[in-house]
Amino acid sequence: MLDSFMQPGLILIVAGIAALIVPDSVRKVIMIAGPVFTMAAVIFSDEDKLAVMFGLIFSLISLIAAIYNLNVKDRFELAAEAVYAGSSISVVFADSWIGMLIFWEVMAIASWLIVVSSRTEAASKAGFRYLLVHLLGGNLLLAGIVIKLASGSTMIECLTGNADAAYWLILAGVAVNAAIPPLNAWIADAYPESTMGGTVYMGSFTTKVGVYCLIRIFAGSELLLYFGVFMAVWGACMALIENDLRRLFAYHIISQVGYMVASLAIGTPTGIDGASAHAFNHILYKGTLLMCAGAVISATGKRKISELGGLAKKMPVTAYCFLIASMAIAGFPLLNGFVSKSLIMNAAAESGFHWAEILLMIASVGTLMSVTLKVNYFVFFGKCEKDIEVTHVPLNRKVAMIMGACSCIITGILPNIIYSLTPNQIDGHPFTVDHVTQYVQLFAAAAVAFVMYLEHMKPKDKITLDTDWFYRKPLKICINTLSPACDSIRCFVGNKLGDFFTCANEYLHNPRLMLEKWFRVKPAKPRNCLEDDDVLQKPAGWLIAVNFGVLVLLLVFVFANI
Amino acid sequence: MQNKKRMYLLLLIVIAVALTAEILFAHPHHHMIWNVIPGADIIIGFLGAWILIFLAKKIISALFQREQDYYDDRGGEHHAG
Numbered sequence: 007m008l009d010s011f012m013q014p015g016l017i018l019i020v021a022g023i024a025a026l027i028v029p030d031s032v033r034k035v036i037m038i039a040g041p042v043f044t045m046a047a048v049i050f051s052d053e054d055k056l057a058v059m060f061g062l063i064f065s066l067i068s069l070i071a072a073i074y075n076l077n078v079k080d081r082f083e084l085a086a087e088a089v090y091a092g093s094s095i096s097v098v099f100a101d102s103w104i105g106m107l108i109f110w111e112v113m114a115i116a117s118w119l120i121v122v123s124s125r126t127e128a129a130s131k132a133g134f135r136y137l138l139v140h141l142l143g144g145n146l147l148l149a150g151i152v153i154k155l156a157s158g159s160t161m162i163e164c165l166t167g168n169a170d171a172a173y174w175l176i177l178a179g180v181a182v183n184a185a186i187p188p189l190n191a192w193i194a195d196a197y198p199e200s201t202m203g204g205t206v207y208m209g210s211f212t213t214k215v216g217v218y219c220l221i222r223i224f225a226g227s228e229l230l231l232y233f234g235v236f237m238a239v240w241g242a243c244m245a246l247i248e249n250d251l252r253r254l255f256a257y258h259i260i261s262q263v264g265y266m267v268a269s270l271a272i273g274t275p276t277g278i279d280g281a282s283a284h285a286f287n288h289i290l291y292k293g294t295l296l297m298c299a300g301a302v303i304s305a306t307g308k309r310k311i312s313e314l315g316g317l318a319k320k321m322p323v324t325a326y327c328f329l330i331a332s333m334a335i336a337g338f339p340l341l342n343g344f345v346s347k348s349l350i351m352n353a354a355a356e357s358g359f360h361w362a363e364i365l366l367m368i369a370s371v372g373t374l375m376s377v378t379l380k381v382n383y384f385v386f387f388g389k390c391e392k393d394i395e396v397t398h399v400p401l402n403r404k405v406a407m408i409m410g411a412c413s414c415i416i417t418g419i420l421p422n423i424i425y426s427l428t429p430n431q432i433d434g435h436p437f438t439v440d441h442v443t444q445y446v447q448l449f450a451a452a453a454v455a456f457v458m459y460l461e462h463m464k465p466k467d468k469i470t471l472d473t474d475w476f477y478r479k480p481l482k483i484c485i486n487t488l489s490p491a492c493d494s495i496r497c498f499v500g501n502k503l504g505d506f507f508t509c510a511n512e513y514l515h516n517p518r519l520m521l522e523k524w525f526r527v528k529p530a531k532p533r534n535c536l537e538d539d540d541v542l543q544k545p546a547g548w549l550i551a552v553n554f555g556v557l558v559l560l561l562v563f564v565f566a567n568i
Numbered sequence: 569m570q571n572k573k574r575m576y577l578l579l580l581i582v583i584a585v586a587l588t589a590e591i592l593f594a595h596p597h598h599h600m601i602w603n604v605i606p607g608a609d610i611i612i613g614f615l616g617a618w619i620l621i622f623l624a625k626k627i628i629s630a631l632f633q634r635e636q637d638y639y640d641d642r643g644g645e646h647h648a649g
Contacts, residue, residue, distance in 0.1 A: 239620075242620065243620055243623050243624040243628055244624070244628065246620060246621070246624035246625070247624045247625060247628060247629050247633065352597075355597075355598040355600070355603075356598075360600050363600075364602070364612065367609075367612055367613075367616065368612070368616035368619065368620065371612075371613055371616045371617050371620065372616075372617075372620045375617060375620065375621070435597075438594075438595075438597070439589060439590065439593040439594045439595070440590065440594040440595065440596045440597070440603065442589075443586045443587075443589050443590040443594055443609075444590075444609045445609075446582060446583075446585075446586040447583060447586045447587065447590070447607065447609040447610045447613060448609045448610075448612060448613035448616075449613065450579045450582045450583045450586065450610070450613070451583065451609070451610040451611070451612075451613030451614040451617070452613040452614065452616065452617035453575075453579050454576065454579050454580075454583075454614060454617075455613075455614055455617035455618050455621065456617065457572055457575050457576065457579070459621055459625075460572070462625065466629070466633065467636065468633040468634060468635060468636065469633070469634055469635075469636055469638060469639070470628065470629075470632050470633050470634075471632040471633075471634060471638075472632075478639055479639075
């Protein structure tokens with residue numbers, strides 16, 4: 007059991023706790039050294055390839071995000087981020103159900119602290135909703151794990167093929183983290199309210215830990231294929247109309263996680279490799295996109311696409327890093343998204359899920375339009391009449407964005423880096439002519455449609471309702487109505503009980519009253535008890551007199567005998 | 569408008585090159601209709617894009633988009649009566 011807790015993730019957790027107490031200069035060293043040592047510990051660990059792959063990418067993005075956050079002074083935020091990253095790695099390396107559950111809950115609390123660390127009212131409210139949803143997920147997981155433990159299974163195992171209560175409870179718990187609809191709304195609700203660096207961490211860990219657990223526990227569950235494909239298409243559609251920059255990327259996380267869920271649901275070695283490789287690549291390009299979005303929001307003070315425009319000239323490093331990462335997320339050849347999408351498409355085609363293959367291709371088109379074309383055009387490269395004031399982007403942030411963009415290119419040009427890390431080491435053969443021409447044709451044709459509709463592609467300044475509507479509107483109204491109703495029932499019952507006890511008290515103090523009332527006994531003459539010597543004095547006097555007489559008789563009897 | 573024409577021209581050149589490359593050099597590994605017929609991906613990309621634009625801009629936007637202050641407390645209290 008102890009082995010479950012002694013893992014690479016602990017290094018980051020300890021670094022996070024240390025960051026709370028050490029001076030600023032030392033904290034910077036700790037924040038960089040923590041991920042580096044964790045990465046070394048992951049590389050030299052003897053866990054299976056899947057855990058090592060996820061551990062590696064988690065520690066790499068922790069390092070890049072830590073560099074991005076070097077100018078942040080808030081020690082609580084930095085500590086929460088390091089603990090969050092550490093606990094995510096610990097979930098990945100946990101062998102037992104209990105170990106997984108404990109770090110799962112630590113993750114939920116730490117990520118909630120990251121959401122609220124931007125210290126705005128909106129963040130506090132979104133954080134509260136985030137915490138409630140994740141505690142619900144944690145409790146579902148706990149219930150499932152308790153059933154597994156009761157049946158004698160202590161170590162994490164694949165549950166595919168079961169259909170018992172434990173299966174469904176653990177699936178629901180993990181589905182909350184993987185943002186599988188309808189348990190997805192927290193992601194678009196909470197992520198945009200977090201701090202800039204916090205969003206980079208959150209976009210990388212929670213959903214990918216969910217995907218990791220789905221791979222380990224539910225690989226090959228065909229039901230998840232339908233959810234995965236739906237997520238991929240629906241996330242892209244939502245992103246297409248979204249106006250808030252970080253909310254748009256939150257929907258893209260759902261869309262990309264959809265690819266992973268669909269791939270792991272296929273369950274073949276290619277499918278498993280596709281899901282893990284896509285998670286790896288996704289963390290790199292989504293991390294870069296979120297870092298660029300954070301840089302834009304920090305530099306301009308604006309978070310809506312409709313308020314931004316023409317930033318490529320004012321923020322060239324951010325713009326080009328964003329361009330590379332946005333092409334990677336769509337799946338352009340020679341960038342890393344293409345490498346893992348090839349595996350996923352191969353998995354769907356080999357397993358005969360041709361409908362999934364077509365829909366995932368259409369989702370790629372959606373990604374192209376909503377990120378690569380829409381954001382690049384309306385935020386960075388399109389014409390803009392507005393003169394937007396831009397402040398300086400700190401050097402550490404530029405370095406982190408460049409690191410992210412370069413990692414997308416390196417893993418895109420040298421796909422064997424990714425393929426050698428995957429659990430089954432299956433080669434996706436991404437650079438065949440048919441693969442490359444397929445994506446080029448797909449994207450060029452979609453771009454024609456985008457240009458045709460360009461005038462209407464600018465998002466409206468509105469919010470899009472999601473499943474959080476159910477607990478933000480009807481549930482709120484329900485509670486607001488039920489609460490006064492319950493209160494009035496409580497008051498009514500309380501008053502009636504009060505009356506009853508007052509009445510009963512009266513009768514218990516003087517039972518004669520009951521006789522008088524119920525049996526029409528003649529009421530006693532009112533009298534003042536303190537002045538009436540009959541009440542207590544007479545019987546007491548008689549008792550003393552009798553006792554005295556008995557004592558005298560005893561004495562006479564005793565002395566007479568002597 | 570001039571920009572749009574340039575964009576169309578560029579995209580058509582890209583499509584033409586990709587299509588030629590597919591016809592001349594591609595050896596598809598899978599044998600579904602969109603793997604075998606050259607240029608099928610152009611149709612999937614173009615139609616798929618329009619389906620998504622229609623879904624997002626016409627249906628989801630009309631059904632699920634609200635004003636920015638939709639979730640504000642004032643609205644909630646008003647609803648709660």
